[in-house]
Amino acid sequence: MSHLRKDPLVKRWVVVATKRRHRPRKVEECPFCPGNEGLTPPEVLRIPEKKDWQVRVVPNLFPILGDHGETTRSPFYRSRPGKGFHEIIIETPLHNRHIAELELNNLKLVLDTYQHRLREFNDLSWIRYTLIFKNYGRRAGASLKHSHSQVVAMPLLPKRVAEELTSAKAYYRRHRRCLFCQIIAEEKETEDRIIVSNRHYLAFVPYAARIPYEIWIMPIRHQAYFDRVSDDEKFAFAEIIQSCLKRLVKVLDDPPFNFFLHTGPNHLDAGDYYHYHLVIMPVTTILGGFELGSGFYVNQSLAEEDAQRLREAG
Numbered sequence: 001m002s003h004l005r006k007d008p009l010v011k012r013w014v015v016v017a018t019k020r021r022h023r024p025r026k027v028e029e030c031p032f033c034p035g036n037e038g039l040t041p042p043e044v045l046r047i048p049e050k051k052d053w054q055v056r057v058v059p060n061l062f063p064i065l066g067d068h069g070e071t072t073r074s075p076f077y078r079s080r081p082g083k084g085f086h087e088i089i090i091e092t093p094l095h096n097r098h099i100a101e102l103e104l105n106n107l108k109l110v111l112d113t114y115q116h117r118l119r120e121f122n123d124l125s126w127i128r129y130t131l132i133f134k135n136y137g138r139r140a141g142a143s144l145k146h147s148h149s150q151v152v153a154m155p156l157l158p159k160r161v162a163e164e165l166t167s168a169k170a171y172y173r174r175h176r177r178c179l180f181c182q183i184i185a186e187e188k189e190t191e192d193r194i195i196v197s198n199r200h201y202l203a204f205v206p207y208a209a210r211i212p213y214e215i216w217i218m219p220i221r222h223q224a225y226f227d228r229v230s231d232d233e234k235f236a237f238a239e240i241i242q243s244c245l246k247r248l249v250k251v252l253d254d255p256p257f258n259f260f261l262h263t264g265p266n267h268l269d270a271g272d273y274y275h276y277h278l279v280i281m282p283v284t285t286i287l288g289g290f291e292l293g294s295g296f297y298v299n300q301s302l303a304e305e306d307a308q309r310l311r312e313a314g
């Protein structure tokens with residue numbers, strides 16, 4: 001099983017999960033296809049509950065974090081057991097269907113499932129964060145083609161999320177205003193980084209995009225927690241996610257990509273100063289020595305130009 005090791009220089013936790021080496025490079029039969037349910041561990045959730053499912057959730061056979069966890073013994077270094085959950089959300093029964101081509105109702109079911117899993121893990125007091133993400137394409141880290149996303153529930157607040165919360169909270173204290181609401185107001189004012197919007201959401205290329213065609217999707221209404229959004233909002237969310245992904249497929253010719261959902265952690269009262277948001281990052285570059293050594297990203301493209309191309313691809 002896995003464990004976590006803390007790097008004392010930068011206070012960063014690393015998950016050591018050696019079992020993941022055994023992930024098969026090639027599988028004979030797709031374990032996510034209907035009829036092959038026996039090839040996955042027993043399911044956690046199936047929607048609808050009868051035979052012809054639309055969405056299925058199963059534990060990951062090669063989890064990043066799992067049931068037991070071990071630690072290492074050192075008087076100096078810190079470690080902790082890699083306890084948590086790692087699940088796969090099979091988004092469709094159709095083997096070759098791109099997520100951008102799912103029926104809207106089907107994608108809404110996927111979002112319902114995200115919410116269901118967040119709520120379930122929120123009930124566990126020792127879980128500090130639940131990250132939902134998707135890898136599409138081998139270069140984005142996906143080992144299976146059949147459309148799926150992943151859920152990792154963990155005993156720590158991830159550094160990235162903690163940084164966002166800290167600066168959003170500081171901004172709120174200083175200005176008595178939500179930083180995310182301010183970003184949305186700013187983007188609506190200038191308009192040149194907006195890709196598309198609907199009744200509930202705004203999709204744009206962020207001002208300081210790290211990579212070409214990075215996309216942020218944010219709720220226009222002030223809301224920190226994704227597990228509290230309504231059905232109407234989830235429909236609108238499904239619509240805008242699909243619209244953004246279709247544009248990416250068109251502009252970058254079906255690129256590999258990652259997306260992840262950041263939501264307010266349930267144990268922190270972030271309601272005043274945070275918005276849940278989805279970040280989509282197409283894999284267009286690899287990180288070089290400068291990025292690795294400095295922590296800076298070098299973006300070869302201009303956010304405003306990327307946004308324009310994505311806007312016009314709709």
Ligand SMILES: [Zn+2]
Nearest residue numbers: 030033095146
């Ligand atoms: Zn399949």
Ligand SMILES: [Zn+2]
Nearest residue numbers: 178180181222
């Ligand atoms: Zn806000």
